Amino acid sequence: MATHRFDPTFTERVIKAMGPKTSPRMRQIMTSLIRHVHDFARENELTVDEWMTGVNFINWAGKMSDAKRNEGQLLCDVIGLESLVDEITYKLAEDAADAPTATAILGPFFRADTPHRKNGDNIVTGVDDGEMVFMQGRVVDFATKKPLAGAVVEVWEASTNGLYEQQDPNQVEHNLRGKFTTDEEGRYYLYCLRPTPYPVPNDGPAGKLLELMDRHPFRPAHIHLLVTHEGYRPLTTQIFDRKDPYLVNDSVFAVKDSLIVDFVPRKDDPQAQLELTYDVKLVPDHVKTNGA
DSSP, X not given: OOSSSSOTTHHHHHHHTSOTTSOHHHHHHHHHHHHHHHHHHHHTTOOHHHHHHHHHHHHHHHHXXXXXXXXXXXXXXXXXXXXXXXXXXXXXXXXXXXXXXXXXXXXXXXXXXXXXXXXXXXXXXXXXXXXXXXXXXXXXXXXXXXXXXXXXXXXXXXXXXXOOGXXXXXXOTTTTEEEEEOOTTSEEEEEEEOOOOEEOOSSSHHHHHHHHTTOOOEEOSEEEEEEEOTTBOOXXXXXXXXXXXXXXXXXXXXXXXXXXXXXXXXXXXXXXXXXXXXXXXXXXXXXXXXXX
């Protein structure tokens, strides 16, 4: 029995309009989506003006999105949807004695055209107010712990002014980005910046939504990683500076305890005063781990 004053048959008629060629998974998802969206509209007695505001928000995100910035994804991030979907997709037991490297959201500033660089290269150009870091690690098989030669470790981060290079006309193309291939010992190594916190951009709907919800826009300092190897599941993650004040209230809810890292002093290296070691454990395509 309907608990509202609107047409009690409407939602079911919309669901039943799907034809016989609808795939089972599409039918399941759309049935749930239609019910939830209709219930949301009825529960809040959504007006046409309010609904159109939402439509315009989505359209605004679409108009701002391109190969260098995904504003629709950022809009999902600030309501925690991408982090929730990430958890659902890659749920692992946090108390396991050993586990594959945890995942985190891709974020809206990924670029598919990031160039390959040699191990030991410096990805930093034109930044003179940051702390340089020698970053290194190994990529290994989660089950056997054997090193994975030929894995591609893609790294990207924002500059000290809080901007990724595609947001900033004063940064060179592909600044603070690079793809590195692991050697025979599974090692990758490079020079980068110690990351700094930055705000979600306020020039689009994601920033506007944060303002309307009276929330701060800051993301904790982090470095993005995308690690791939043939025969293994791709790993998308972020690593976070333990000393950052926004770890407990990331504006996109992406921080996980296992992704918090320590930058430590580095000696006898004129290129970097800090170092970071971060190993990655990849899962073969055929292995299942705690439902992941």
